[in-house]
Amino acid sequence: MLCSKYTSMSELVNYCLTLSYEGTAYSGFQIQENALTIQEVLETCLEKLFGQPIRVTAAGRTDAGAHARGQVIHYFASPRIPVERLPYALNGLLPKDIVVTGSCLEKDSFDARKNALGKHYRYTVDNGKFPDVFWRRYAWHLPGHLDLEAMRSAAALLVGEHDFKGFQAAGGCVETTVRRLQEVSIRREGQLIHFSLEGSGFLYKMVRNIVGTLVDVGRACKGSGDVLEIMRSRDRKKAGVTAPAWGLCLEEVFY
């Protein structure tokens, strides 16, 4: 991410933060009534530090229970806290499941959501006979044989620019459902299988629906032909189950 020195003389400056969080205890990133969210906890701490109500904008929402290693947010506030001390000050106030890992000042025109050029998500499946106790909050436990080569072949069909409407959950409302996936890689590490997805943008629950479908391919319940048919028909009902949120992590946002 480009970190520019703040030079403007306006009253408010544009703070940009990178944060990681374990989403287990939260109803997702985005603020909502009657449910605890990352955004609410973060904004409460920011208000304590800056002495004014603060509204942040995130690169992307994350689902209830999903995690982030490199979420990016921005907000305008009076330049009350030196930007290099901000992570230490915030981490002292935040609960231990939210950690600020970087901070900088951006130009007024910078927008964490609108300027994002791409995102990298990781989805982890625990393919062990019994769950790895240390990954139980971060991986979907799915014992039984999974054919990695079959999943890789099907994943390769998703790379490039396609209409991903068939992988969009109901409730998504966007102008276009065409997105570009740069990479879908699948790597085994012991009993874990990591799915890495990098793309220009992602539809609502798209990563989880893609992983659910690829897992069906790995179990020989679906084939590469089915993946092509989901894309051609744009029919969500043809895709696999939505993989559970706790296996998902927003790794990085590209600017």
Add this chain to the structure above:
Amino acid sequence: MLCSKYTSMSELVNYCLTLSYEGTAYSGFQIQENALTIQEVLETCLEKLFGQPIRVTAAGRTDAGAHARGQVIHYFASPRIPVERLPYALNGLLPKDIVVTGSCLEKDSFDARKNALGKHYRYTVDNGKFPDVFWRRYAWHLPGHLDLEAMRSAAALLVGEHDFKGFQAAGGCVETTVRRLQEVSIRREGQLIHFSLEGSGFLYKMVRNIVGTLVDVGRACKGSGDVLEIMRSRDRKKAGVTAPAWGLCLEEVFY
């Protein structure tokens, strides 16, 4: 571990289990009054399954908050549950932070503690500027420069048969404080540093005291000479701080 078919005709059989657990919520393995322990939770579930009170013996105790990937226990019970179904039955009853990963029947003479020939412990330090949120329960966050080569040189002095009394916490009471360390290796993985210790046996808090001392070496607060002096003098006060329990994991027991 040797898994022999049960052939004796006695009423009770010797069940042997391998288990992993996240120790965060527990006051260690060993049962005690007024505190929740792994042993108590495990024995309660075993009693439900076998319909009789059961007392287990573990390869080794683990400290409050410390973890295990390969703890081994044995107990005698009537052969009521087929041994291959036991992990599934137990995991259905156990809380999610304790997972049985293996089971077998052993000869009556097998004792999980007395027959252990060695153990492998891993201690993880999180050396990042800010804590890795996903490792906060499993690693000791220690920012700042750590000289890996200096730590490795000091660690090499510990390998072999030595009197480790200087690394034993007060409260340990054993016949001899001589132990044999087969290996002490130190590996960096991103912002994490993993200490791997393999030995014939370990004194009370010995791994945590060794890691605390090696970290002092890594920060240039101690040198290899100090490590030799701790061993020569057998004086605990000369060693470093006791590294916190949550970075420690009993990886494997050798038979």
